[in-house]
Amino acid sequence: MKLKHSLFSRRQFLNGLLGGWLGALAASFLYPMVKFIFPPYREPDKVVLSFSDYQDMEPNSVRNFSWGTKPGLIKKNDNGTYFAFVAVCTHLDCNVVYLTEQRKFFCACHEGWYDENGLNIGGPPPRPLRQLIVEIEGENIIVKREGVE
């Protein structure tokens, strides 16, 4: 039945109501399911490493640390300063290696090259390696991402 000035019939209205209700019910079931399959992830703000583990490094060499679930590399420069990189290739996420003699970072997956400052110089990588901030405070090396106090 449709009233004279109505846009839709009573049947359409009730079907819409029922359909909308079923849709909302389905969404209320789907939401927690979708939530469940994506685990939370928070990148560390900073990691604190013991300076004594890195003090004896030769200039132009690297040593590992863990940046959350990603590998990190601490590099000692020729002038004695330290750099820290997230050691994953910006192309497709493979872990990179530092080749001391060539003074380059290298990704073996698709032959990507970065210079000693992490700048992408060859192969498919689209961006430089991600660099982190290094601060030496007494006994500790603090590696933190940009914008963190």
Place this chain on the structure above:
Amino acid sequence: MNLKAVITGIQAWFDDRFGLSQIFKFLREKEVPQHKHTIWYYTGSAILLFFGIQVITGFMLVFYYKPTLEEANKSIARIMTEAPLGWIIRSVHFWSASFMIAIVFIHLFSIWITKSYRKPREATWMSGVFLLVISLAFGFTGYLLPWDALSLSATKVGTDIPRSIPVVGIWITKLLRGGEDVTGDTLTRFFGFHVCILPVFIFILLGFHIYFIQKQGMSLPVDVENRNEDVNSLPFWPNFVYREMIVWLLLVGILVTIAIFLPPSLDKAADLMAPAPEGIKPEWYFLFLFQILKIFPAKILFINGDTLAVLLFAVAFILFFFLPFIDNKPAERKGKIITVIAYVVIVFAVVMTVWSLL
């Protein structure tokens, strides 16, 4: 009451409940056309053979395999060294996967070139494309399970590829990895895909695919159909089935021989923090993709090279999926172009694959 009457009685009892006599009648009357392209009809059942072997050897492997960061690699080592004949079971599972994918590709291109997807078989083609994707997903997820350096790097790359798709890509990567990075969670998740989720989908789609083929009967190649002559046919049961069994026996013989003489290796357990090993390669059926990603430049006209590669690939895939609707006049000029494209795709994939091995 004699024995014959008892058997007839049992048969009648089952037939009343299951209605099998209709299916048997259908199989007795099913015919397979004989012409110069008949050989390609055998590829379908060969895929089923290798799929069956995958199911059975998979059941066996899952009795020993442990899908966790600490245990995965060790449990495969145990299968290879301690489980009685475990090394053969794993080797057969490994090789049968490759055989299955290889024949899937042959099956696919034989259908493309003989144009068996044409009306009314569009749905058969499309369910086949889904089966192809699932088969490749089986290969991709299975490759990680031994958890060694090679499989870790291949998985990092493979799950990072969707990231370059705008908007949804990052969520696909997270869904596949079970987080931001490839970790032990990824391994457990891939195991779930490999032994639980993908099997459910492959059985459903196989059911549809095979139903469509039975419903429509074997397709005739365009040139045979256009000749308008009577085509000789072979009864499916028992003549064609016996011939298929001969092919199956040959294939099983080749499979087991290779599996015994060339068992897959097992590298030491992957270290999530270690650099990617030199000379990483995915499974052979992903090599063409691997090579394309390697040669694509980082930037093409301000667009990220990978994004472009992935988008191009997505467009190609959509065209491929809808091929029966694009090639809707197969006997004309349009049809010839589509056939030429099939050969171009084959040559391109082979060239890329060989290049990646150099």
